[in-house]
Amino acid sequence: MSYRAPVKDMLFVMKELAGIDAVAQLPGHAEAGYDTAAAVLEECAKLNEDVIAPLNRPGDLNPSSFANGEVRTTPGFKQAFRQFADGGWQGLQHPVELGGQGLPKLIHAACAEMVNSANLSFALCPLLTDGAIEALLTAGSDEQKTTYIPKMVDGTWTGSMNLTEPQAGSDLSMVRTRAEPQPDGSYKIFGTKIFITYGEHDLAENIVHLVLARVVGAPEGVKGISLFIVPKFLLNADGSLGARNDVHCVSIEHKLGIKASPTAVLQYGDHGGAIGYVIGQENRGLEYMFVMMNAARFGVGVQGIAVAERAYQQAVAYARDRVQSRPVDGSLPAAAAIIHHPDVKRMLMTMRAHVEGCRAMALVAAAAFDAAHAHPDADVRKQNQAFYEFMVPLVKGFSTEMSLDVASLGVQVHGGMGFIEETGAAQHLRDAKILTIYEGTTAIQANDLVGRKTARDGGAMARAVAGQIEATERALAGRDSVAARAMLKRLAAARQAFVDVVGFIAGQTKASPNAAFAGSVPYLLLAGNLVGGWQMARALIAAEDRLADDVDADFMRAKITTARFYADHILSKVPGLRDSIVDGAAGVTEMAVEAF
Amino acid sequence: MSYRAPVKDMLFVMKELAGIDAVAQLPGHAEAGYDTAAAVLEECAKLNEDVIAPLNRPGDLNPSSFANGEVRTTPGFKQAFRQFADGGWQGLQHPVELGGQGLPKLIHAACAEMVNSANLSFALCPLLTDGAIEALLTAGSDEQKTTYIPKMVDGTWTGSMNLTEPQAGSDLSMVRTRAEPQPDGSYKIFGTKIFITYGEHDLAENIVHLVLARVVGAPEGVKGISLFIVPKFLLNADGSLGARNDVHCVSIEHKLGIKASPTAVLQYGDHGGAIGYVIGQENRGLEYMFVMMNAARFGVGVQGIAVAERAYQQAVAYARDRVQSRPVDGSLPAAAAIIHHPDVKRMLMTMRAHVEGCRAMALVAAAAFDAAHAHPDADVRKQNQAFYEFMVPLVKGFSTEMSLDVASLGVQVHGGMGFIEETGAAQHLRDAKILTIYEGTTAIQANDLVGRKTARDGGAMARAVAGQIEATERALAGRDSVAARAMLKRLAAARQAFVDVVGFIAGQTKASPNAAFAGSVPYLLLAGNLVGGWQMARALIAAEDRLADDVDADFMRAKITTARFYADHILSKVPGLRDSIVDGAAGVTEMAVEAF
Structure with missing residues (x-):
């Protein structure tokens, strides 16, 4: 099954939600505006669609093998890696003076999604190399930097x-x-x-x-x-x-x-x-390693988005092709492609809405990273750094947990064929399962969110995010569309649930750590769900405005419907998570270890 | 990893929730009381623990192979199948006059769980044979029955x-x-x-x-x-x-x-x-096949429970063994077994509560099947048949969807080791994924629930179930324990959400079929979640009563805590599902098929 990079969706998010124009105002990123992003993404799409994606299934069938101390990778990987490095993709976000392209993380994150969608196994090599480069940039000596980084940037x-x-x-x-x-x-x-x-x-x-x-x-x-x-x-x-x-x-x-x-x-x-x-x-090794791990954690979150996007594309293609049963509303006289059946649409919408929400969250976080590193105003840098650090466990934890559900739905859309390995849908599920584990399990991300990101500042950053969400609610309240009203209802309820939970977590982490940490993963899922939904709300507003200008109407209508789906089917889970966190500790802590 | 059949848990459900004593009052089942059940389950446990479970991992590593038109099964399967059939397990629920044991479905369902926990691949052969026997019993001629059934019952x-x-x-x-x-x-x-x-x-x-x-x-x-x-x-x-x-x-x-x-x-x-x-x-083939399919659908639901139980046991064993990090409350001076960490406990409790809820639902449904077939009063038979038929899509659909989450959590508890095939945790996830697909996908079960089981009688059977749940709520209201109050709060909210949804589904299925069917799977998940929670509420009441009598205190306390966990972490999802169903159709139906 071929892969088509979702360049248009990515550019929509970069422009309307992540503020690529503002990133291009940052010192050093003057050439990294919308047009550059569009050109880079198109070029990146070609390599990934034509060269790297076709190696995904062969890699699963003919994995890396080990003999006599040496590892032989899947045939084709070596040549593809050469093309990847020669194209400058390994150095995309790294300093120009060390051989890189010096582009912002916002653009890099979109490109990273593509290579991971194309081939998760392949993309791990550049991801780990990026991590090593980050660590050297953080703490290496000048000699170490100049000795090792250019050779890693050029793929030697x-x-x-x-x-x-x-x-x-x-x-x-x-x-x-x-x-x-x-x-x-x-x-x-x-x-x-x-x-x-x-x-x-x-x-x-x-x-x-x-x-x-x-x-x-x-x-x-x-x-x-x-x-x-x-x-x-x-x-x-x-x-x-x-x-x-x-x-x-x-x-x-x-x-x-x-x-x-x-x-x-x-x-x-x-x-x-x-x-x-x-x-x-x-x-001081752990401190340096954390720099590398934070970059890698963000990168693994992007992997979750990437594999979910690939699973979604494959499921849509199958659902358009497979003919089975008449539509329940009798609208067609004979058996129809299963994409016409409401539950298949619901599954595809679930996949799509999750991918779009998580992608928007990740790219907005990437833009904050760029401001945190390059903005001339120290206060702005600091605010953006705090926002980015709050986002990292959500991008990692929520996007990867979501990818499991999405990949599983991808198999489900295929019915019996999904269970047959030749179809390729099952590979995405098998591949995705590592994402909630490596670079810190979901529980480790949740500990980070509870401890360092919420309790340490008494919930201040979390409440600041809630404040930003309230601003979006006010924008929604000024609109009279059905979709905006539906979104406002769910977003406000979810944001209120988040505020309740932040109060609980900030208050309990020291006083009653078992109770707070019993709710840590539900808190992470709640927060990730909410932030994704917030970005979908912003997408809805932008899409309604573009639609009013009569720009790309079908595309904008699909954005609005996807946002509405997110509100009613995904954000609607948030109040239940609040109940689990605030009331649910006893069900965990009262169980004696011996009783399992 | 070895398997231990949860005989005590099963007997608790059979006695306290499914009413084995009442089943033993049915004509033809006089010998099928609690003591018989206990003896049969113990015997069944031995065979499955000692003979069939050890073949599970070898079967994954060395699957059935095909050559020259013939299939060779995993070494050991043939001898195990011989022991299984010779022990009378294939004929457990089939008529005595055709060589079977004539035991009620209630006992058979517990035994079926065991063989499926032991080895899902192995257990499929008896499951399919049972289906064929059911179809012949339903529609075969006397000659066909006597020609084929005894040979299938004895495993020839x-x-x-x-x-x-x-x-x-x-x-x-x-x-x-x-x-x-x-x-x-x-x-x-x-x-x-x-x-x-x-x-x-x-x-x-x-x-x-x-x-x-x-x-x-x-x-x-x-x-x-x-x-x-x-x-x-x-x-x-x-x-x-x-x-x-x-x-x-x-x-x-x-x-x-x-x-x-x-x-x-x-x-x-x-x-x-x-x-x-x-x-x-x-x-009339499809009509007969449906008899067989309904038996098989119930059986696949039991498979979901079975694989989830196995995954749970394996995760508990690993969590007791793996030492990593100090407890967050500082209660131990050094790194502890990970079962002490709140999020690991939360994961294990999620697995356990799901298994217990679904097992109780399935065994209560099995007892209704027995009454539907053997009760002397035609009205009682009819009521029980309607209840059983309402339960079949829930047992199949909800238990199998739950098994995916549980098996995935099982991998997650293992961390990186879970992703390594040698550990065996990943096999349960791979095995479980077929369960939401075969014998009718979750969407097909949901169509059955919406169409035949809810809309056809205008929601009458669904409301009757809600009425039974209200009776349990009244029983909870008469108790003053914290756990009973917590359960009452969640159960009442979930039952009310169910009633809302039944009204929506019964009202919309003809008028607006796309809207009703867009909510079909969420409705199934809601109903399965609720019925499981209702049984957990009944278990809580029974366990509190036994605890008051000072019977088996640790066991009863664990039942109470598990019920409370179910209330706050699983039942708490139900109101959100109501919102998705009642408000969420537009997010599905308004998406043009071309826009995906």
Whole structure:
């Protein structure tokens, strides 16, 4: 099933909701306005539609394989990666002086959605490389930056993130990998890392592993973790590849999905010690890693949107094609394409509304990131940074949970054919299931939302978001369309439920932590649902205005109907979530652990 | 991961909610009281825990394979099937005079849950055989019954159901398989059937295919469909196996899950015509098939409960074992088993509450089936039949949709390990995805609920259920526990929402069918959620009473907490669903088909 990048939808969001024109006013982004975005997206669409998307199913059928310490990726991946890097896509958001394009995150996020829709397994390699670049930009020395980043930007090398160990998953305080300082200022690294995405592969000539490890004698817990560069091949003085470093892939995992992306077990130091170089200061590794993780978390949220979009497109195509049963209203004399049946439409609308809501949320967050980094006014930067940080767990947590429902509906629309692997619908469901787990499970995102993003400031940022939503409600109240009234009703109820929950969470997190955290994931789902719905409300307003101007009427009508669907079918879930959070702690906390 | 049959939970439901004592009062079921049930369940548990459950993962790894027209099942399946049949489990609910045990459906349903938890792929063979037996009992001649049923009951032969064709899935009016009458009263059958579960295998010496086909010259549409017996091997006059019939397996499917169960494409009549024998009268095939389908639909609902129970048990075991992070309340000095973390408990409680609610719904429905068939009073039979028929789409539709969420949570509890196939958690998710599709998709169940079960009697049966729920509310109102008050609040709100929706559906189905059917699946989910919650409320009352008598206090406290969890986390979703149904049609119907 072919993929068509939703360029028009993306540009609508960028222009009407995320404010690409304002982003183009930021210092350094003068050329990143609407026209640039449109041109970049069109170019990006071509590569992903024509080259990368066709490799998605072959990657599932013929995954990365492991033999003798080496990983062979799916045939075609290497050439596609070359085209991807040569086209400048790896460097899209990275600094011009290090070989990148220097474009805003707003444009990068849309392009990232495309490559992930095209091929989630393939796209993980650039995603992890982006994370490594971010960490080096944050804390690397100038020499480290100039040594490693340009080679990663041009795709000669790739990056990997090495956090997890068998006993240290969500809990990084338990990392045991050991770093021994050497007289020359380098370190020898010893340990085992698991679940390392693209930790070994044949797409590039070197891999820059960023590795969390504990320097001998460092404090216990997270305050004793440092971050190291451990290249697969060491570098000679002239920058050419030197000796093979003592890091070796000992196996790759047999997974439910994203099969083409190799998930490596890496063994460090079995032959004398892997040479590593500390990034920044010792014992501050987790802090640097969080920079990388926040970028990666946002990126995984985009993956959720991407796989949901792909599943949606495939379901629509099948529903137009498959003929079965007469319409219930008797409007056609014979069996019709199933897209005419109300429940099939309801499923497709659910998929579509979720994708559009989450995409708008992500792109609005990306624009805030850009303002947080480039706006000349420090206060504006600070506000945008706080808004962006509030959004990250929602983009990651809600978009990925939503992607599971959407991918499952995608199978359902196909009926029995959906369960047959040849159809390809099931792959999206299998692929999507990792998204709620890696880069921090939904519960970890929810802990972040509850602890750092809500309780720490007493709910101030959350209430500021509610205030912005109220402004949208006032705009809706000034309109007399049926759709605007329907949206206003649901949005106001959902926003009020959110305010109730913020009060509960901000009040309970210290006093009664088990009660607050029992509601953490429902709170995340509530907040993500609401913010998506808020953006759909803004889309509805924009689309009604464009429609009044007689611009692209069918497109705008579809936007309005999708927003209305979101209001009545998705936002309508929010008050129930409030009840679960505010009243539901006892049902969790009163259960004795022994009683399960 | 081993499976432990939840015998105690099942017996609690049978005694306190489904009324096994009343079932034992029915003519013919005098020996089917609580003690019998307890003994049968214990015996059933042993076979499933020790023999059938250990074959679940091997079946996924080494599925049924096809070569040269023959299917070889997973090693061990054949011996296990022999033990299953020899133990009398295939004949549990079938008439004593045809070799069965004649036990009520209430006991059979609990036993069916066990074999499905143990091994969904294995259990499909008995499930389909049960369906074939039901159809023969309904419409077969005495000779057909005595010829085929005892051999199926003792496991010498198995049954299969042949409905689907490439162009005829949900829409059976499009069946094209052709039956040509022969001078001797038999028919020659020609056509292709797909998605035939256990349509070919090596577990038994013969397969009794029940096949929907159209007699030459029959009316168009569903009124021209007849049902035929087409045995894989024809029978000699003495009942011994004779010539191979002209029905051949040409391939089996490569599926997302239930991989050990062969899903066959069967070709009828490529070598002169398969010999078939009509069941009952020509052109009434669909009517007979519905009997079989209703039994099978209930059975698939039980599969949903079963796979969810297995996923729950596996998640609990992992959560007790996996140590990661300190509890948020600081109650332990070091990292704890993750079952101590509130969100992990919330996930496990969600799984548990769903399983318990759906199990109670199914067993209460099974008891109604027993009364509908055996009660001496015709009015009581009729009431129970109407109640049972109302429950079938809920048991099938809601339990299977719930099983997807539960199996997905099961993976989530495992974190990264859940995504690795070796863990086995992902298999439950892959297996479960067929359950919302086969034997009628969730939308088909919802159409049945809206059309035949709600609109046809103007909502009378639905309102009668609401009336029974109100009686439970009155019982709750007479209690002063916190849990009873919490349950009463949610149950009353959910029942009121249901009544609102019944009014909408009963009023709109003819006047505005697209609007009614746009809400059909949400209505099914609402009703299933409510009926499960109603049974949890009854369980709460029973458990409080037993606790007051100081019976099995820990067990009863867990029942109460689980009921309370259901109220605040699951029943609390119902009002939002009402809003989607009553207000949400426009968001579906106003979208032009071209706009997707």
